[in-house]
Structure formats: C-alpha cells, structure tokens
Amino acid sequence: MSAASIVGAPAQHNQSSRKGKKAWRKNVDIEDLEEKLEGLREEERTFGSTLQERTDNELFIVDTKGDDKVRRSLPRFSRTALKSYQIISQRSAVPAVHARPRRSLVSPRERERLLRIARKDRRGPLNSIVDPSQPGAGSALLEVSEAAPDVPHPRTAITLPAVPAPHAGTSYNPPEAAHTALLRAAHEAELRRTQEAEALEATKARILGARHADGEGGMRGMLIDKPGDGPADPSQDGPEEVGPQSSAPEAKKTAVPQRKTKQQRRKAEKLRAEKYVLVERTLRKRLHASVDSAKSLRKAADRTLAARVQATAERRARQEARLAQGGLAGQKLGKHVVRKGEVDVQLGEELSESLRGLQPEGNLFRDRFLSMQQRALIEPRVPVLPKKRKHLVEYEKHAWKRFV
Numbered sequence: 001m002s003a004a005s006i007v008g009a010p011a012q013h014n015q016s017s018r019k020g021k022k023a024w025r026k027n028v029d030i031e032d033l034e035e036k037l038e039g040l041r042e043e044e045r046t047f048g049s050t051l052q053e054r055t056d057n058e059l060f061i062v063d064t065k066g067d068d069k070v071r072r073s074l075p076r077f078s079r080t081a082l083k084s085y086q087i088i089s090q091r092s093a094v095p096a097v098h099a100r101p102r103r104s105l106v107s108p109r110e111r112e113r114l115l116r117i118a119r120k121d122r123r124g125p126l127n128s129i130v131d132p133s134q135p136g137a138g139s140a141l142l143e144v145s146e147a148a149p150d151v152p153h154p155r156t157a158i159t160l161p162a163v164p165a166p167h168a169g170t171s172y173n174p175p176e177a178a179h180t181a182l183l184r185a186a187h188e189a190e191l192r193r194t195q196e197a198e199a200l201e202a203t204k205a206r207i208l209g210a211r212h213a214d215g216e217g218g219m220r221g222m223l224i225d226k227p228g229d230g231p232a233d234p235s236q237d238g239p240e241e242v243g244p245q246s247s248a249p250e251a252k253k254t255a256v257p258q259r260k261t262k263q264q265r266r267k268a269e270k271l272r273a274e275k276y277v278l279v280e281r282t283l284r285k286r287l288h289a290s291v292d293s294a295k296s297l298r299k300a301a302d303r304t305l306a307a308r309v310q311a312t313a314e315r316r317a318r319q320e321a322r323l324a325q326g327g328l329a330g331q332k333l334g335k336h337v338v339r340k341g342e343v344d345v346q347l348g349e350e351l352s353e354s355l356r357g358l359q360p361e362g363n364l365f366r367d368r369f370l371s372m373q374q375r376a377l378i379e380p381r382v383p384v385l386p387k388k389r390k391h392l393v394e395y396e397k398h399a400w401k402r403f404v
Contacts, residue, residue, distance in 0.1 A: 015029070045093060157320045169345065170182065172353065179345075337380065
C-alpha cells in the first residue's frame with residue numbers, strides 16, 4: 001500500500017512483507033489496477049457504458065452552426081448548494097437491477113385441490129366465496145366491470161335549511177293550539193323513549209331469568225349436587241333396600257341394525273329405481289304441460305318485473321322525500337345513528353308571556369352540530385366524555401411530625 005500525499009513532499013511507498021508464497025499472493029500491490037477499474041465503473045455510471053465500447057459517431061460530432069442556448073443549458077455554479085443535495089442529485093446511468101419474481105412452489109391447480117380437500121372457502125372477485133363445481137348456481141367467476149356505479153350523494157337530495165324555522169309552540173307567548181301540538185309531540189317522543197327502555201330492561205331480565213332458571217344460580221339443566229340430597233351411603237346406613245320403587249330405570253339399549261341380505265338389497269335397489277322413474281316421468285309431464293303456457297309465463301314474468309321496478313321507484317321516491325324533509329335524522333351511518341333534534345318545549349306555568357321575562361334556553365352549538373349531521377355535511381359522532389383521572393392523595397405520617 002502507498003500513502004497518497006496531496007500537499008508537501010511525496011510519501012514513501014510502504015511495501016508489506018512478502019516473505020513466502022502465501023504472503024506474496026496476499027500482499028501483492030494491485031492499486032493501479034483498482035484505479036483503472038474504478039475509472040471504468042465511473043464511466044458506466046456517468047454515460048451508461050464505457051467510452052471504449054462506444055463508436056466515434058457517438059463520441060464526436062462536427063458542429064458547423066453552433067448553439068446560442070448552450071450557455072443556458074450549462075449548470076451554473078452555486079455557492080449556496082449543499083453537499084447533501086449534490087450527492088442526492090447524482091444519478092447513475094446504469095439501469096437498476098430488478099430481482100426475479102419468485103415462483104410459487106405450489107401450482108394453482110394443486111392449491112385448488114388442497115383447498116377442496118381441506119374444505120376451505122375460496123375467495124373470488126369482490127371478496128365473494130367461489131365454488132367452481134357449481135357454475136350454474138351463481139358461483140362462476142365473473143369479470144369485474146371497470147365502470148364505477150353512478151350513485152348520487154345523499155347531500156344532493158337534501159333540501160333541509162341550515163337554520164330551520166322554529167315551531168310556533170316554542171314562542172314565549174304561543175297560540176294554544178300550537179303549544180298543545182308541541183306538548184303532544186314531546187310527550188310522544190318521551191313515551192317512545194320510555195317504552196324502548198322498558199323493553200330493554202325486560203329483555204335483560206328475561207336473559208338473566210333464563211340464566212338462573214333453577215333458582216340456585218346455575219344454568220338450566222346443570223343441577224348442583226349438595227350434601228344430603230343424594231342417596232345415603234350403604235356402608236354407613238346398612239344394606240340398601242331392593243324393591244320395585246327403589247330400582248333405577250335401566251337405560252334403553254339401542255337396536256343395532258342388522259346387515260341386509262342380498263335379496264333385501266336387490267329389493268331396495270328395485271324400489272329406488274322405480275321411484276326414480278316415477279319422479280322423472282312426473283317432471284317430464286310437468287315440462288310438457290308448461291310448454292303450452294310459455295306465453296302466459298312470459299307475461300307473468302313481465303308483470304312481476306314491472307311491479308318490481310315500480311316498487312323500487314316508489315321506495316326511492318319515498319326515500320328522497322324523507323331526505324328532503326328531515327335529512328338523515330334517525331338513519332344509521334356506519335357505527336352511529338344520526339340523532340334527531342330534541343323537542344324544546346315549556347309547560348304552561350313556565351311561559352313568561354313577555355319578552356322581558358324570557359330566559360335563554362337550548363344550545364346553539366348543539367343545534368348547528370346536529371343540523372350539519374342531518375344535512376350530510378359531517379359524519380355522525382357520539383360525545384366523547386373526559387375520563388376521570390385518579391388523583392393521588394398525599395398523607396403525612398404522624399412520625400414525621402415528631403421532632404427531637
């Protein structure tokens with residue numbers, strides 16, 4: 001190895017010991033060869049290949065006209081450019097090496113066979129379960145259409161105003177009919193909420209009653225043996241009395257089916273063949289009878305299809321009308337349900353009957369938040385209540401209060 005000297009006197013060449021054949025091969029000086037190879041690699045990174053492999057037409061050109069824009073295309077020296085950016089901007093002209101795709105050791109046919117043996121579900125397009133053995137039952141592989149379905153956003157059908165007009169019964173001096181109607185609406189909403197809570201409590205009580213059906217805290221059919229309930233020990237109370245009442249019922253023995261004889265098997269096979277012939281004859285007669293009624297069946301199918309299309313259109317019209325009037329209130333989107341607005345009503349004795357005695361009620365932020373949810377502007381959420389943190393209480397022991 002030789003030490004390179006850039007400034008100052010040239011460094012002395014440092015030659016390792018080459019005493020012996022092994023040391024001679026190990027410490028041979030190939031620095032000049034490595035420099036030439038590194039130069040060839042630099043040419044490949046810069047130009048894509050070494051200059052020796054290129055022709056003269058690729059290396060040289062006779063310029064008879066010149067280029068006025070060559071000065072603009074030359075890179076300008078910038079003192080503000082960082083070294084890291086310069087290193088990153090350097091790109092090799094040699095294309096990247098791509099790894100070969102590894103072939104699966106199990107062929108698709110073998111994989112299908114193993115899945116069929118293991119009775120595992122095979123997934124098809126749109127995450128559907130595919131059964132290739134039944135292509136006529138709707139399990140055949142179908143090509144996925146590239147055109148996305150044109151489904152309108154529900155926001156386009158909602159005409160609910162951002163700030164709806166309040167009910168006439170919410171006034172500080174409302175008419176009697178409007179105030180009565182608002183009270184009835186609030187009563188119905190509260191009654192519905194109470195009935196749902198009672199139904200939930202009844203279901204919970206029924207589940208708990210089924211869990212503790214025996215009255216002892218165990219499940220139904222699981223009787224717990226308690227001391228004193230079972231028969232006495234014959235070793236302690238003497239010999240057990242044998243009688244018709246004390247004898248336990250013996251378990252009924254299941255009859256083992258006997259092997260059929262050849263005559264019985266031939267008879268069963270003959271009956272099976274006759275039954276198959278009768279069924280086939282009945283199906284053929286039914287098919288021949290349906291040929292004459294093909295026109296009526298086609299008309300019935302057309303009527304059914306038209307009725308189905310009409311029902312779909314009516315259902316869509318009702319849904320659009322419901323969206324236009326009330327928005328998404330009461331519908332479930334994802335995990336949460338869009339809440340309906342609370343009915344703010346005052347009783348007769350709570351009415352102020354004058355603007356000066358009116359007290360502010362309600363929450364504007366809650367009303368705007370629910371309105372944005374009902375108009376499909378934001379997704380439905382549930383209030384996230386802050387969790388109570390455990391506060392550490394410090395106590396001073398009595399021993400620290402004693403001073404000597």
